[in-house]
Amino acid sequence: MAGGDDSWRPLAPRLLIPTWVVIGLFSLLPVILMAVYSFLTKEFRGGVIWDFTLAAYDQFFIDRGLFGDEPARLEWTYINIFGRSLLQAAICTALCLVVGFPTAWFIATRPARTRAVWLFLITIPYWVNLLIRTVSLKFLIRDNGPLNEALMSIGLTSGPLPLVNTNLAVQLGLFYSYLPFMVLPIYAAVERYNFALSEAAADLYASRWTTLREIVLPVVKPGIIAGCILVFVPALGAFLAPDLLGGAKTFMIGSLIEEQFKGSQGNWPFGAAVSMILLTLVLIALIFYARTAAREGAR
Numbered sequence: 001m002a003g004g005d006d007s008w009r010p011l012a013p014r015l016l017i018p019t020w021v022v023i024g025l026f027s028l029l030p031v032i033l034m035a036v037y038s039f040l041t042k043e044f045r046g047g048v049i050w051d052f053t054l055a056a057y058d059q060f061f062i063d064r065g066l067f068g069d070e071p072a073r074l075e076w077t078y079i080n081i082f083g084r085s086l087l088q089a090a091i092c093t094a095l096c097l098v099v100g101f102p103t104a105w106f107i108a109t110r111p112a113r114t115r116a117v118w119l120f121l122i123t124i125p126y127w128v129n130l131l132i133r134t135v136s137l138k139f140l141i142r143d144n145g146p147l148n149e150a151l152m153s154i155g156l157t158s159g160p161l162p163l164v165n166t167n168l169a170v171q172l173g174l175f176y177s178y179l180p181f182m183v184l185p186i187y188a189a190v191e192r193y194n195f196a197l198s199e200a201a202a203d204l205y206a207s208r209w210t211t212l213r214e215i216v217l218p219v220v221k222p223g224i225i226a227g228c229i230l231v232f233v234p235a236l237g238a239f240l241a242p243d244l245l246g247g248a249k250t251f252m253i254g255s256l257i258e259e260q261f262k263g264s265q266g267n268w269p270f271g272a273a274v275s276m277i278l279l280t281l282v283l284i285a286l287i288f289y290a291r292t293a294a295r296e297g298a299r
Helices: 009-015 017-037 055-061 074-107 112-127 128-143 146-153 167-191 196-203 207-234 242-245 253-261 267-297
Strands: none
Touching: 009 017, 009 055, 017 267, 055 074, 055 267, 074 112, 074 167, 074 207, 074 253, 074 267, 112 167, 128 146, 128 167, 128 242, 167 207, 167 242, 207 242, 242 253, 253 267
């Protein structure tokens, strides 16, 4: 404070020591260990051998045949899994944005005394563990579940719809899991929006679409981008929805990584390598966004 005693300011950096310790132990150290493990050799009975090699990355990108003696060619199996995961995460993000933006706008424009109630309803699902919610969704959409029984009872379908073990089921699981991650950041941005700008645009005969495109979206853009990141990143690495709602044809990156660390026959170096490739893709996307935002801010 101006005119106050500033003798405590040199101690301020030391107050961050506990924070840096927690970040280092629970965020940075696991990533470093994963990076190290990705360069180790798989032990035949499980675990690792401390011989450094690029075999895990070679396994991901290169196919050398069952016995490793065939000419090297590009390994499309894992690349297709990554492509499927990127597509599912992108669709989930788009759906959450289409549903989340109107929802956030609706909540932000309610009377102040009722907004807390609407936010409470949005966050209720997070009172229950994600595993339980995903299993409940599977129960809802299975062949003899309430959804199919309701559709058959009103005559919309003559038999149960095969929803489980499909990409649609996985997408429903992702959408259901991460929709609040889109709603809440956009709500925070819309709540700070000055609605007098929309009234001024209407006075100047601007259409609602023009007002939305030229005034509202640029103002709430940070909330939209934050919501998209908060949805896309966890959806890209999700494994519960693909495992419980999907099948072999809906395998995603998270499922692939989880399989490598499960049981005594797991391939820890390969799982670590896939994790590092996923982390690299996410970091590249975030750095690209940060640089783009910095350029726009400089303008």
